[in-house]
Amino acid sequence: MSILIKDSVIVTQDAERRILKGDVYIEDDIIVEIGKVNTEADFVIKNRIVIPGLINMHTHLPMTLLRGYGDDLPLEEWLTTRIWPVEAKLEEHHISIGTKLALIEMISTGTTCCSDMYFFEDVIAREAEKFGLRCYAGFSIIDFDTPEMKKEMLLPECDNFIRRWKGNNMVVPVVAPHSTYTCSPETLEGAKEIANRHDVPIHIHCSETRTEIYDVMNRYSVRPLEQIKKYELLGEKTMLAHCGWITKEEVREIASSGACVVHNPVSNMKLATGGYTPLPELFDAGAVVTLGTDGAASNNKLDMFETMKFAALIHKHHRWDASIVNAQQTLDMATINAARFLGINAGSIEEGKKADVVCLDMASPNLLPRHNIISHIVYAASGFNVSDVVIDGRMIMKEREILNVDVEKIYEEVERLKEELVE
């Protein structure tokens, strides 16, 4: 397959030449040429803003089913009276349809890769593969029975899951011990053993809430990050979701470990976790910082453009300094930082890179005048400005139509399942 994007403004994410005007030519899964390209192509697109596909580094895809089901509640009440009772009813067909809804929303708002963590991860991985979205599929391990299986099955089934998916082109299996407050030391050790043996990434919640810190301190006399380190889960393949309540020492630990912090500003603010993932300190320490939406139940959407804006603004506001977490740093978190960490040859628009490419329609009032495109991407754009999405060189969405997907049918199923789940 070949794709030609003509007469466009290209946000390269190459520090040598940030913005180019011209054409982008894609053949198979690779960006082959950038500049003035005169060639035929299977798909031709014109007059776009071209950016690298956005990477959502922390989400729970099927939780779209719970969007708007329980807002404005304290975290404990939200979990115990709303989220958990519904999650207990989840079966494969719910997961499948919730994931489909999430994939439609993510693709249509410019996300080309995500790092997920949930139950029934096989179902999620299969849907992502079918839709053609790059997915780091985190098999959740936790110290209680899941809607899918008994807790004693989680470690062996995680091992099977990794074997099944390892080597897949679009799905990378991930070991996802839920957190240090929901996983015993033995469970953490089991998770680490599987991750090490298969050399796959680890995805874990870390220091999201104050309660979590107190719980872990009370039980193990260490903070969550120390616990993660103690059980050798902290390394250059580890994704740490949240880190809203970490210390300066922990900032240094994370930076030197090569682990990646996933900042989820919208979810943290909505759930009032109160923490401020210390981005300026993490940047200064040279840590890898990326962005996530978290699940749609606590966001309540999966639009990485919105997440970028929240990420930039909350820190300016908190520190009384408009210059911190600037537009370029924010776009980096959503693209190149995540791609480098994951080891995907993407995250920028350069010749020889994987073609994970998102186009925005230039003719939109919120993107005019074009003083500064990078500012517009972070502060003015919306996921709805996305017109076309290419993942791994495949045309996934063209002029806002997701190809080969009957979205209306999926919407109808979502509404039907809603009744079943919450009655």
Next chain:
Amino acid sequence: MSILIKDSVIVTQDAERRILKGDVYIEDDIIVEIGKVNTEADFVIKNRIVIPGLINMHTHLPMTLLRGYGDDLPLEEWLTTRIWPVEAKLEEHHISIGTKLALIEMISTGTTCCSDMYFFEDVIAREAEKFGLRCYAGFSIIDFDTPEMKKEMLLPECDNFIRRWKGNNMVVPVVAPHSTYTCSPETLEGAKEIANRHDVPIHIHCSETRTEIYDVMNRYSVRPLEQIKKYELLGEKTMLAHCGWITKEEVREIASSGACVVHNPVSNMKLATGGYTPLPELFDAGAVVTLGTDGAASNNKLDMFETMKFAALIHKHHRWDASIVNAQQTLDMATINAARFLGINAGSIEEGKKADVVCLDMASPNLLPRHNIISHIVYAASGFNVSDVVIDGRMIMKEREILNVDVEKIYEEVERLKEELVE
């Protein structure tokens, strides 16, 4: 003209029956019938979420021209090196085109009424009238020469402006002394005299930044709100933009005066003004609280859906309490609170009300499943979900097309003027 919106979910903003399913029938400028309506109409729309038009209570429309021109800068540097040098070059034709761009953006994201404050307000008012958007047009009064006229002309010209526009159906003239740090006591007195004589609203910046508080304290030994009160500008027709740094005593003063607070969370966060407009205390005191985007130079868009989400989340986060500033309160700020304050018979979808009505396309992944429509409006919707806009009973936008406006031509002019302004 008649408009029939069929088979829809109606967010009434009537506390007795929040959500209805059915049809809305509009004749001339009035919502005539809600329920099951069987009649012909000039326009028929189907399957929508119907909400009252959003009211943006603080903006500077032509500043769309400066969107993205100077971000990530400290406030002082932003004003002196970016905003003011360009503003000094502004002429009527810039104002006209910047306002047109703002009106396109606002209408297409569901705003049906705005309260503006800028120079060349006649030009702004004329454009709003032409587009058919309700506009509270604030004639700015300040102690220096504006791009439009010498400072000594401002008070007499404000008086002329009010005379010209008073009685207009869509444009309400407003006296807008800029602030207590840019207007001397004499200027404030002059502004008050005009507002009183014509019985028109007042719009003024109040306690946006710490610098402002210190400046006013140093010069006049009172805080900005006290200065406003001292010169009798505080009353039930006064819009106080920001109030980010007000005291508990000031909260009570505002509530008892009947003045309205306009909270601009996105602009405040982006400029890092650091203040937290104390919404919970203002609500408790019974003050009128509304929302604004501020100008596009500091937002960087004019999407009231985004502003609602920021408004709700920043306070939850700041107070470590997910239950405060809930979805209903937030939607109220953007609709009924503002309409009541302004004395417009709108802000809700009820029979006999003015037809300022916004429709959202239901078939969008971010608005599914429909557990809670009010939650979706505040936490999940985007201005891009807006499909149709009716103002004063007129069909202004249909299926995302703004009727009788050549938007492409305006976009081209915006890009051309950009070169002229910033070269």
